[in-house]
Amino acid sequence: MTAQLSPPRSRTGTHTGDRRPTSRRRQDHPAWFLFPALAVLTVFFFIPTLFNFFYAFTDWSSFKTQINFAGLDNVTSLLQNGSLLADLRTTLIYAVLVAIFQNLFGLILALILEADTRINRAARVAFFVPVVMSALAVGYVFRAILKPDGTLNAILGALTGQHVDIAWLGSTTWTIVVVALIHAWKWMGLSMLIYLAGLKTISPDIMEASRIDGATWWKTFTSIRFPLLAPAITFNVATALLGSMNGFDIVQATTGGGPGGSTELLNIFVFRTFGQGLFAQATTMSLTLFLMVTILAFPVIKFLRKREDVLS
Amino acid sequence: MKHAWKGTVAAAVMTAALLTGCSSPAAPDAASGPAAWPSQSTKLDGVTLTIWAAQNSNKTPQSVIDGFQKATGAKVNVVTIPDPYEQGVQTKVATGDKPDLAFWQPTASELTSLNATQTLQSLDGAPWVSKYTAGLGDMTGQLNGTRYAALVSSPAVEGVYYNKEVFAKAGITSTPKNWDEFLTDARLIKGKGVTPFYDFGGGTPWATQWWVQVQLADAAKAGLWDRVNTNQEKFTDTTIQTAVDNYNGLIKEGLFNSNLKTATFEDQGKALLAGDAAMTVQVNSFFGQLQAMSDTKTLNDKIGFFPISPKGNMGTFIPDQSNALVAFKTGDTNREAAARQFLEYWMGDGYADFVKAQSTVSIQQGVETPSTVPDALKAAAAAVPTSVGSMQALAVANPDLYLNLGDMIQGTKTPQQVTEATQQQFASLAKAQGAKGF
Numbered sequence: 001m002t003a004q005l006s007p008p009r010s011r012t013g014t015h016t017g018d019r020r021p022t023s024r025r026r027q028d029h030p031a032w033f034l035f036p037a038l039a040v041l042t043v044f045f046f047i048p049t050l051f052n053f054f055y056a057f058t059d060w061s062s063f064k065t066q067i068n069f070a071g072l073d074n075v076t077s078l079l080q081n082g083s084l085l086a087d088l089r090t091t092l093i094y095a096v097l098v099a100i101f102q103n104l105f106g107l108i109l110a111l112i113l114e115a116d117t118r119i120n121r122a123a124r125v126a127f128f129v130p131v132v133m134s135a136l137a138v139g140y141v142f143r144a145i146l147k148p149d150g151t152l153n154a155i156l157g158a159l160t161g162q163h164v165d166i167a168w169l170g171s172t173t174w175t176i177v178v179v180a181l182i183h184a185w186k187w188m189g190l191s192m193l194i195y196l197a198g199l200k201t202i203s204p205d206i207m208e209a210s211r212i213d214g215a216t217w218w219k220t221f222t223s224i225r226f227p228l229l230a231p232a233i234t235f236n237v238a239t240a241l242l243g244s245m246n247g248f249d250i251v252q253a254t255t256g257g258g259p260g261g262s263t264e265l266l267n268i269f270v271f272r273t274f275g276q277g278l279f280a281q282a283t284t285m286s287l288t289l290f291l292m293v294t295i296l297a298f299p300v301i302k303f304l305r306k307r308e309d310v311l312s
Numbered sequence: 313m314k315h316a317w318k319g320t321v322a323a324a325v326m327t328a329a330l331l332t333g334c335s336s337p338a339a340p341d342a343a344s345g346p347a348a349w350p351s352q353s354t355k356l357d358g359v360t361l362t363i364w365a366a367q368n369s370n371k372t373p374q375s376v377i378d379g380f381q382k383a384t385g386a387k388v389n390v391v392t393i394p395d396p397y398e399q400g401v402q403t404k405v406a407t408g409d410k411p412d413l414a415f416w417q418p419t420a421s422e423l424t425s426l427n428a429t430q431t432l433q434s435l436d437g438a439p440w441v442s443k444y445t446a447g448l449g450d451m452t453g454q455l456n457g458t459r460y461a462a463l464v465s466s467p468a469v470e471g472v473y474y475n476k477e478v479f480a481k482a483g484i485t486s487t488p489k490n491w492d493e494f495l496t497d498a499r500l501i502k503g504k505g506v507t508p509f510y511d512f513g514g515g516t517p518w519a520t521q522w523w524v525q526v527q528l529a530d531a532a533k534a535g536l537w538d539r540v541n542t543n544q545e546k547f548t549d550t551t552i553q554t555a556v557d558n559y560n561g562l563i564k565e566g567l568f569n570s571n572l573k574t575a576t577f578e579d580q581g582k583a584l585l586a587g588d589a590a591m592t593v594q595v596n597s598f599f600g601q602l603q604a605m606s607d608t609k610t611l612n613d614k615i616g617f618f619p620i621s622p623k624g625n626m627g628t629f630i631p632d633q634s635n636a637l638v639a640f641k642t643g644d645t646n647r648e649a650a651a652r653q654f655l656e657y658w659m660g661d662g663y664a665d666f667v668k669a670q671s672t673v674s675i676q677q678g679v680e681t682p683s684t685v686p687d688a689l690k691a692a693a694a695a696v697p698t699s700v701g702s703m704q705a706l707a708v709a710n711p712d713l714y715l716n717l718g719d720m721i722q723g724t725k726t727p728q729q730v731t732e733a734t735q736q737q738f739a740s741l742a743k744a745q746g747a748k749g750f
Contacts, residue, residue: 059744061744061745062405062406062425062426062427063425063427063744063745063746064427064744064745064746065430080736081736081740082733083733147576148571167574170514170573172722172723172724256515256516258514258515258516258517258718258722259513259514259573259574259722259724260718260719260721260722260723260724260725261715261719261722261724261725262722262724271399274399274403275396275398275399275402275403276425276737276741277402277406277425277741277744278740278741278744279406281740281744
């Protein structure tokens with residue numbers, strides 16, 4: 001699908017400007033207009049990123065004043081340390097779980113609240129509220145709800161008539177799922193909004209045609225609407241997956257990486273190492289995370305973009 | 313377009329180069345000798361001092377500040393640094409942000425992590441040092457022979473807080489005299505159907521390490537941490553490994569609370585006070601928690617303290633952040649002198665008011681401990697002179713032993729993995745400091 005954005009020009013025109021349309025377009029926005037934005041981008045994005053590379057190969061710590069080049073020292077000591085690989089694995093599992101839950105919940109909500117009724121609008125706002133809440137606040141609230149003598153167990157106890165004291169955040173196997181659910185709960189409102197917008201772009205003609213053909217709701221969804229939602233899915237899955245690789249706040253507030261280190265995301269490890277004063281090692285770890293996100297981002301986005309081919 | 317891009321790239325590279333040039337995190341500062349000590353009441357009108365404090369120490373200096381402001385005309389602000397306090401302060405200092413004074417653990421490892429020789433004022437020659445009771449001044453607050461921290465209250469001691477009523481019901485009339493008697497009593501109490509020990513693996517399991525450290529007291533006296541500091545002995549070697557194994561063995565034996573994996577610090581205090589458990593191995597801040605839940609009389613009736621070590625009743629001292637302050641080199645000589653004067657006032661004219669307002673044990677000759685201080689705290693303070701330093705006090709670095717032990721409680725690490733992980737972290741910290749042997 002290509003679009004004609006500029007008005008057609010006469011190929012036989014005598015004006016000099018019309019002969020070289022590209023040079024004229026360049027004059028529309030002089031290069032120096034870019035400088036303010038580029039300066040901001042440089043100071044707040046490029047340079048910190050460069051420093052992330054640079055400090056990873058030094059011995060920067062809180063114990064010394066000088067920063068010396070240390071070569072691959074940090075990398076080798078990190079590779080010897082089993083925690084790094086274990087935490088990378090935890091981070092990946094967490095990110096995949098969040099991506100699944102957040103998109104599943106977001107899509108279900110979008111389908112339920114699709115019609116523009118007053119109640120639905122109010123419900124959309126309600127589900128969007130967690131998105132704007134502080135992640136730490138969400139974490140602490142859930143920690144209070146999920147503790148053995150917390151609200152959830154009290155509710156379950158009242159329903160079953162028995163004393164319930166399940167430690168929801170106490171299992172070394174399942175707590176990561178619980179924390180991923182909390183993360184997904186916080187962000188599902190955003191996914192919902194994007195899916196709603198995606199659903200609105202589907203042409204009513206196609207829907208009408210499918211209705212006339214006698215397609216069921218499920219058939220319409222699987223064969224028409226879901227494939228046509230591809231751009232929304234690309235955005236939602238990519239942001240949820242890659243965003244939660246950088247997760248920290250919710251997990252820190254609910255479990256702090258426990259129990260038994262089973263929810264220790266790489267960022268929590270980075271935070272701990274930084275807190276010990278080993279700044280260079282912490283930087284090396286965040287570089288590892290950066291590399292992992294980058295390596296993962298390309299195939300994931302490529303695959304998701306491929307699905308968008310149905311639109312063209 | 314090509315030329316424009318070249319220009320922007322060049323500009324970006326230049327900006328980057330310029331910024332790199334001026335981003336050294338902390339400018340080096342020439343070390344200086346002992347500074348002069350001004351008189352306590354020197355007028356300081358127009359001088360404003362800033363003290364960094366943690367959430368649990370930001371009220372501590374109030375009476376001192378009130379008195380100091382009145383006496384000198386200076387203004388003193390307390391800024392609370394959110395928890396985790398040590399990490400917050402370290403990060404700020406590393407990026408060049410410094411207060412005049414800050415609460416800080418007066419141990420060698422924590423002074424090192426603040427880069428004391430570069431960032432802190434030397435407190436050598438401080439007039440109050442000679443007035444400390446029982447040689448407290450020599451026990452802590454120094455790094456490589458230079459004093460950097462002013463100890464203001466009795467350092468915390470790792471030891472056993474016990475419920476007197478539970479002991480009486482079990483027929484135990486005197487507190488155990490060594491580790492074996494300690495375990496005999498515990499098994500006796502278990503036989504009576506009461507949980508002997510209470511610890512917590514939920515939340516941040518920071519008290520787990522006390523169990524290992526009190527078992528190391530005799531070894532520490534014999535120079536364990538000196539050997540660890542020089543890499544002649546490792547956490548994975550017999551001494552420390554055995555202590556970890558023993559702790560694990562006691563858990564497996566069922567001497568601990570059944571909800572060990574999920575219990576929290578708050579639960580621990582409640583359980584001991586209610587007599588649901590007989591003993592906890594803890595430090596002074598635990599007693600602070602009990603004080604928040606009860607009054608002095610009840611505490612005197614119910615809760616006692618005794619130090620424990622394998623061979624006897626040697627305590628293990630661990631000064632914490634609320635026990636001491638450090639003064640920073642800010643580059644402003646007036647404020648630096650005022651900061652020293654503030655500490656001088658705290659440990660001088662202001663000290664009697666301070667121990668009264670805080671209801672804490674006096675560590676200065678000539679200043680009486682107020683009668684409102686509970687017996688258990690007095691017992692803990694009395695154990696300090698014969699105590700030996702903890703890992704935090706004597707080792708060059710403070711690895712996350714407690715977290716690894718917490719993992720052991722949850723079953724994600726074996727006792728061997730606990731010491732391996734701790735040794736690994738200790739070695740990288742020691743190496744970063746440039747300690748010999750790493």
